Amino acid sequence: MQNVEVILANFKRAYSGSAEICQSVIKFYGDFIFTKSPELSRLEADFEVDHSTFNHALERISTTIGFGEIKRRFKKLNLSPEWPQHLPIRLKSGTQISGYIQNVFLSFPLCIGRIAQEEKDIFGFEFVDRSEDILCSILPRIKNTFINSGQVLKSLKRVGMSTYIYGVFHEKGHLFGNISILLKPYEGLEFGYALPAFREYMADLTAFKLAGELPDVILSSFFQRLYWYSQTKNNYDPDKLCFLALFNLVHDCFLRGYASDKLYIDLNRLVSVLANAIDSVPHLEMSDSPDKLQKWWSRQIKLFEENGSSIYREILKDRALSWSSGSAI
Numbered sequence: 175m176q177n178v179e180v181i182l183a184n185f186k187r188a189y190s191g192s193a194e195i196c197q198s199v200i201k202f203y204g205d206f207i208f209t210k211s212p213e214l215s216r217l218e219a220d221f222e223v224d225h226s227t228f229n230h231a232l233e234r235i236s237t238t239i240g241f242g243e244i245k246r247r248f249k250k251l252n253l254s255p256e257w258p259q260h261l262p263i264r265l266k267s268g269t270q271i272s273g274y275i276q277n278v279f280l281s282f283p284l285c286i287g288r289i290a291q292e293e294k295d296i297f298g299f300e301f302v303d304r305s306e307d308i309l310c311s312i313l314p315r316i317k318n319t320f321i322n323s324g325q326v327l328k329s330l331k332r333v334g335m336s337t338y339i340y341g342v343f344h345e346k347g348h349l350f351g352n353i354s355i356l357l358k359p360y361e362g363l364e365f366g367y368a369l370p371a372f373r374e375y376m377a378d379l380t381a382f383k384l385a386g387e388l389p390d391v392i393l394s395s396f397f398q399r400l401y402w403y404s405q406t407k408n409n410y411d412p413d414k415l416c417f418l419a420l421f422n423l424v425h426d427c428f429l430r431g432y433a434s435d436k437l438y439i440d441l442n443r444l445v446s447v448l449a450n451a452i453d454s455v456p457h458l459e460m461s462d463s464p465d466k467l468q469k470w471w472s473r474q475i476k477l478f479e480e481n482g483s484s485i486y487r488e489i490l491k492d493r494a495l496s497w498s499s500g501s502a503i
């Protein structure tokens with residue numbers, strides 16, 4: 175496990191100097207807690223820092239939104255001005271990689287069973303090649319489902335960069351409000367699924383607000399949630415519930431075609447709704463009450479069943495899963 179300390183030291187050194195990352199190869203040899211793997215997963219693999227994605231992402235943010243504006247947005251959301259310590263990496267070689275296969279990121283110090291005391295203790299790695307694999311696997315389904323799939327696919331051209339920027343902002347979003355992972359590192363059992371799922375939802379809304387001018391960042395995440403994370407059989411999975419609450423916001427952006435059995439998706443509206451949704455989230459204080467938070471989720475599930483589930487099933491066709499059957503909450 176000493177290797178983790180080396181990674182942390184090198185990573186911090188790289189960030190404290192400039193935006194340039196000097197270290198190229200990162201070696202993971204140990205047991206890690208991944209969010210999508212049961213218990214501990216052994217990882218024995220070499221990863222390469224994706225300099226190109228890192229530099230292009232920073233350049234893009236700088237030329238489209240600007241770092242001054244990003245800092246203003248951090249401030250408006252009561253976030254610190256610190257840039258998240260999050261690096262894009264790609265698998266180079268490995269003998270034990272199941273954790274990598276099932277996950278798209280690795281977040282420290284949680285993945286080694288430690289709790290961060292301060293923001294500077296938190297750092298992570300985005301498996302950009304895994305997100306690219308997931309997106310590639312769902313592109314044919316997007317093509318088969320939407321009349322305007324060309325428009326969708328055009329926005330998903332640089333998936334590595336889009337998902338990396340999303341990952342950076344999503345991690346920042348985990349420090350938002352009274353659900354910050356720094357304020358409540360230990361989740362009380364009484365919250366059950368409700369708090370982790372709400373944290374996931376709010377981290378996404380924060381990320382979407384920060385990346386408002388970058389539709390590809392919002393869409394690459396949304397389509398992964400729609401075609402990938404919503405499919406898990408576990409109804410209590412935070413990513414699945416997060417998708418459900420997001421879908422409730424945008425279900426009417428999916429329209430049935432008049433002369434085709436395919437659907438039309440209003441991309442501009444979907445992006446605009448998601449980018450501004452955090453402005454209208456009421457009652458953040460409910461996250462202090464397990465009862466209120468669970469009721470909020472029950473309402474979300476009911477809303478989904480009433481308004482969104484039929485169009486969702488049409489998008490996913492026969493592969494759609496139901497929240498109302500089996501182990502519904």
Ligand SMILES: [Zn+2]
Binds near residue numbers: 344348373374377
């Ligand atoms: Zn998250």
